[in-house]
Amino acid sequence: IPRRICVVNQKGGVGKTTTVFTLAAALSDLGRRVLCVDLDAQANLTSSFGFDPDLLDLTAADLFTREEVEASDVILETGIEGVHAIPADIKLVAVETRIHEMMMREYILQTKLEALFDRYHVILFDCPPNLSRVTINAMVASLEVVVPIETQSYSIKAISDLTNTFALLKEKMHHDLKLWLLPTKVDRRMRLAIDILDALEETFRGRILDPIQVDSNLVRAPLLCEPVTHAYPTSRSALEYGRLARFLTLSDEER
Amino acid sequence: IPRRICVVNQKGGVGKTTTVFTLAAALSDLGRRVLCVDLDAQANLTSSFGFDPDLLDLTAADLFTREEVEASDVILETGIEGVHAIPADIKLVAVETRIHEMMMREYILQTKLEALFDRYHVILFDCPPNLSRVTINAMVASLEVVVPIETQSYSIKAISDLTNTFALLKEKMHHDLKLWLLPTKVDRRMRLAIDILDALEETFRGRILDPIQVDSNLVRAPLLCEPVTHAYPTSRSALEYGRLARFLTLSDEER
Numbered sequence: 001i002p003r004r005i006c007v008v009n010q011k012g013g014v015g016k017t018t019t020v021f022t023l024a025a026a027l028s029d030l031g032r033r034v035l036c037v038d039l040d041a042q043a044n045l046t047s048s049f050g051f052d053p054d055l056l057d058l059t060a061a062d063l064f065t066r067e068e069v070e071a072s073d074v075i076l077e078t079g080i081e082g083v084h085a086i087p088a089d090i091k092l093v094a095v096e097t098r099i100h101e102m103m104m105r106e107y108i109l110q111t112k113l114e115a116l117f118d119r120y121h122v123i124l125f126d127c128p129p130n131l132s133r134v135t136i137n138a139m140v141a142s143l144e145v146v147v148p149i150e151t152q153s154y155s156i157k158a159i160s161d162l163t164n165t166f167a168l169l170k171e172k173m174h175h176d177l178k179l180w181l182l183p184t185k186v187d188r189r190m191r192l193a194i195d196i197l198d199a200l201e202e203t204f205r206g207r208i209l210d211p212i213q214v215d216s217n218l219v220r221a222p223l224l225c226e227p228v229t230h231a232y233p234t235s236r237s238a239l240e241y242g243r244l245a246r247f248l249t250l251s252d253e254e255r
Numbered sequence: 256i257p258r259r260i261c262v263v264n265q266k267g268g269v270g271k272t273t274t275v276f277t278l279a280a281a282l283s284d285l286g287r288r289v290l291c292v293d294l295d296a297q298a299n300l301t302s303s304f305g306f307d308p309d310l311l312d313l314t315a316a317d318l319f320t321r322e323e324v325e326a327s328d329v330i331l332e333t334g335i336e337g338v339h340a341i342p343a344d345i346k347l348v349a350v351e352t353r354i355h356e357m358m359m360r361e362y363i364l365q366t367k368l369e370a371l372f373d374r375y376h377v378i379l380f381d382c383p384p385n386l387s388r389v390t391i392n393a394m395v396a397s398l399e400v401v402v403p404i405e406t407q408s409y410s411i412k413a414i415s416d417l418t419n420t421f422a423l424l425k426e427k428m429h430h431d432l433k434l435w436l437l438p439t440k441v442d443r444r445m446r447l448a449i450d451i452l453d454a455l456e457e458t459f460r461g462r463i464l465d466p467i468q469v470d471s472n473l474v475r476a477p478l479l480c481e482p483v484t485h486a487y488p489t490s491r492s493a494l495e496y497g498r499l500a501r502f503l504t505l506s507d508e509e510r
């Protein structure tokens with residue numbers, strides 16, 4: 001049964017899409033079969049794989065709103081060996097209201113994807129910068145959550161809102177997510193970054209992943225529709241995401 | 256009648272809150288009375304002014320969902336002379352569905368704020384990273400829109416989605432917004448940034464504001480609950496936002 005990891009933070013621009021895109025490639029380099037699910041109407045992950053969201057017929061939005069559409073109808077092969085994707089498009093904007101009246105609306109994604117669980121080692125969900133029902137669907141369908149956080153001022157408030165959401169999920173839906181915090185865009189020259197890292201280490205001991213430092217190669221790579229581990233394999237961020245992939249593929253005992 | 260400017264981009268982390276917070280202070284330094292409206296459930300703008308969103312009684316969310324709540328009931332004085340704020344809190348998450356069935360749901364904010372128009376020179380709206388009904392409300396209540404854009408790969412797709420939204424607003428609601436693009440976090444050492452700036456200049460000739468370059472003082476200032484123009488008045492970003500404030504206060508003929 002696959003590891004299911006949702007990448008979530010309602011704070012925008014912290015590196016959610018970058019993390020899913022790069023981690024998927026790094027996991028496939030370790031021989032894992034990966035499914036990436038793009039749940040953001042901006043469809044940045046979908047564009048990173050080289051697809052044009054405006055030209056796609058069926059996407060993740062149809063999975064939510066059309067009973068007869070199955071997961072295997074929306075899966076695309078990507079240019080990365082061993083990585084498949086469920087694309088997003090602008091139709092996702094309307095999903096929030098469309099699923100409002102549906103029964104078991106938090107379980108739609110989980111129910112649709114269950115049929116595929118035996119085909120993949122890892123399923124990664126790229127979430128939009130909000131805590132909408134679509135994001136809750138990804139959390140319910142996952143067992144682990146990776147929260148990319150910039151070591152900057154607004155991040156601390158975002159974490160407290162997020163941990164409230166996780167607590168609610170546990171209380172109301174008896175769904176317990178294993179939490180990982182991934183510091184991103186870390187600039188060790190900035191005193192503030194070190195102070196925030198130390199504060200996080202204290203509050204979330206043992207849940208902090210090795211940080212991803214600031215690296216302009218991560219900005220260039222999506223333009224080439226290539227992950228940084230392929231476009232700039234010796235770059236600092238390629239090595240850091242490679243190490244993250246190795247850590248996440250260890251079994252629970254080994255960690 | 257005040258200049259009403261909404262700061263919008265569904266792409267996250269591009270500098271929307273930073274722009275509203277800093278521009279408000281720079282405008283007040285020019286003797287303008289400014290009202291800032293925080294429409295993001297993350298409430299980063301509200302925290303930047305030093306308020307704790309979780310301790311507030313009435314916020315922007317109540318303005319949307321409670322008929323009897325008026326704008327003057329939610330306005331707070333900030334620590335910046337001449338700047339008032341309508342704060343946000345987590346209740347904004349629920350507003351999207353709550354206003355779904357309401358009549359004239361796109362005009363709620365405009366109708367509530369009209370009574371205050373004669374008290375301010377400028378009203379600035381900080382929007383969440385999405386194109387929800389709350390963001391549409393801010394667009395309808397504004398005459399101008401400033402779109403902060405990072406000179407990075409995902410920004411180009413965000414602009415095309417945004418211009419589609421502006422076109423829809425004009426066609427369906429006969430509401431014409433004056434568009435300004437504000438390049439943010441610009442790092443002139445990166446070739447990519449210069450290429451993107453050139454491409455934008457060509458497509459949006461005359462609508463591009465002088466860029467705001469990358470400046471770590473902008474990261475530090477919100478922690479002090481002070482805008483960069485007050486905390487680091489000689490920094491590069493303080494001068495750039497000061498110039499932006501002067502440009503926006505020129506009358507239409509002078510520009």
Ligand SMILES: Nc1ncnc2c1ncn2[C@@H]1O[C@H](COP(=O)(O)OP(=O)(O)OP(=O)(O)O)[C@@H](O)[C@H]1O
Pocket residue numbers: 011012013014015016017018019040042044127128129184185186212213214215216218219220237265266267268384407408409
């Ligand atoms: N470690 C890093 N160093 C430098 N730039 C980075 C790093 N990680 C991400 N970026 C850049 O930061 C920007 C934001 O990243 P990304 O789009 O992945 O964030 P996001 O959280 O998915 O944003 P959104 O909230 O809009 O979905 C991108 O342009 C990306 O290239």
Ligand SMILES: Nc1ncnc2c1ncn2[C@@H]1O[C@H](COP(=O)(O)OP(=O)(O)OP(=O)(O)O)[C@@H](O)[C@H]1O
Pocket residue numbers: 010011012013129152153154266267268269270271272273274295297299382383384439440441467468469470471473474475492
């Ligand atoms: N010119 C700049 N140089 C360096 N850092 C900047 C600059 N402008 C903004 N920042 C930093 O980038 C981060 C994102 O900015 P900000 O929170 O204002 O973006 P936003 O668009 O409001 O994000 P969201 O989509 O989550 O609402 C902040 O930590 C801010 O300090």
Ligand SMILES: [Mg+2]
Pocket residue numbers: 016017018040044126127
């Ligand atoms: Mg993203």
Ligand SMILES: [Mg+2]
Pocket residue numbers: 271272273295299382
């Ligand atoms: Mg913001």
